[in-house]
Amino acid sequence: MFLAFALITLLGALGMLLQKNIIVAGLFMVAAFFGIAGLFVLLANPVAAALQIIVYSGAIMVLVLFVIMMLNSHEEEAAEFSRPIQRWLSLALVLALAVGAVKLVMASKGVQELAVRGAATSPAVTLQGVGAVLFADHLLGFEVAGLMLLAAMVGAVALTKRNL
Amino acid sequence: MTGMDAILHGGLQGYLVVALLLFAIGLAAVLLRRTLLMQFMGVELMLNAANVALLAFARFRGGDLQATVFYLFIIAVAACEAAVGLALIIGLYRHRDTTDSDRTASLKQ
Numbered sequence: 001m002f003l004a005f006a007l008i009t010l011l012g013a014l015g016m017l018l019q020k021n022i023i024v025a026g027l028f029m030v031a032a033f034f035g036i037a038g039l040f041v042l043l044a045n046p047v048a049a050a051l052q053i054i055v056y057s058g059a060i061m062v063l064v065l066f067v068i069m070m071l072n073s074h075e076e077e078a079a080e081f082s083r084p085i086q087r088w089l090s091l092a093l094v095l096a097l098a099v100g101a102v103k104l105v106m107a108s109k110g111v112q113e114l115a116v117r118g119a120a121t122s123p124a125v126t127l128q129g130v131g132a133v134l135f136a137d138h139l140l141g142f143e144v145a146g147l148m149l150l151a152a153m154v155g156a157v158a159l160t161k162r163n164l
Numbered sequence: 165m166t167g168m169d170a171i172l173h174g175g176l177q178g179y180l181v182v183a184l185l186l187f188a189i190g191l192a193a194v195l196l197r198r199t200l201l202m203q204f205m206g207v208e209l210m211l212n213a214a215n216v217a218l219l220a221f222a223r224f225r226g227g228d229l230q231a232t233v234f235y236l237f238i239i240a241v242a243a244c245e246a247a248v249g250l251a252l253i254i255g256l257y258r259h260r261d262t263t264d265s266d267r268t269a270s271l272k273q
Binding site: 001002003006009010013014016017022025026029032033036039040042043044045047048051052055056059060063064067068070071073076077079080081087090091093094095097098101102105106111112114115117118119122123124125129130132133134137138141145148149151152153155156157159160162 | 172173174175176177178179180181182184185186187188189190191192193195196197198199201202204205206208209212215216219220221222223224225226227229230232233235236237239240241242243244245246247248250251252253254255257258262263264266267
């Protein structure tokens, strides 16, 4: 099961990276987000899985696809300057970062110890538990998040409206 | 479970490797693609990679609930970022008629 969801996630992300058409790339992103939601279910966290599908696949990607269709620029424009050195350099940087970090994780004694110690099944995360922690320990953060969503909403309308 | 076995069957290392590769793909999208919307999707991918690592560590530390609360805050910020970022892209497209980041390298027309 883990391998299936990991492959859905990584192949979706890779398809997004390699796709020329931006709408198809957006749909690959939706597949990747569904794969991540599956990984969250396997991590005994159905709350995060539901939020992932509702907020990312449901709200954010729909907003992105809506903007892509509205802007009517579905294909990547021809490059103004070809920058071969920068492109190969960034590709090498990304590959070095990925290989180095994976090697670091596989060699880490602390991660290995944590993986063995935490392998016992823990109870699944419930919405009730999350709500209790959220309103007991992080009430101020919750209010600030609400205020920030309001500010972002007002800001988005102010930025896109032609004449206020 | 350690080594390859952990990667193939969902040990902590497996989730961390998935998160790292997801981050690398997102970074590659930001660095290699020129369309601003593709770069935006790359940023979203990197954000999700961090979430996968956070919730994996929480599960292997005995189902810590604080991580899920943090995840809630992270997606609230991601939603704000998506709304404002897309509004900026729309505004740019209206002024310049392009979503290519190379063509919008300077603020002046």
